[in-house]
Amino acid sequence: MSYDPNNIFARILRGELPCNKVYEDEHALAFHDIAPQAPVHVLVIPKGEYVSQDDFSAGAPDALIAGFWRAVGTVARELGVVEAGYRFLANTGADAHQEVPHFHVHIFGGRDLGRMIKRFDD
Secondary structure, three states, X not given: OOOOOOOHHHHHHOOOOOOOEEEEOOOEEEEEOOOOOOOEEEEEEEOOOOXXXXXXXXXXXXXXXXXXXXXXXXXXXXXXXXXXXEEEEOXXXXXXXXXXXXXXXXXXXXXXXXXXOOOOOO
């Protein structure tokens, strides 16, 4: 899948669309999800044209990879979800239902999140 420079997250990064920003540095932007699935539901996106985690890990410079993952940790701490626990999720591709073709991590918290996925034999 090739990168679409007109995807919603690219447009947010360029300032063409607003977001409810939580955090920003030279590596990442974090903002509240518009359709939250938990009391805390924030998206963290890298500043670069990466379709997925696979694309990001294969092509991003080391400084961006380190800075992005540090930003994910910083955002979780700033949201106050570290002590009680939180989940981060990155969907990659059609089978995972990736909706926006720009690599992003969801941070969920603020309540008991239950099991991550249903057991295969359930």
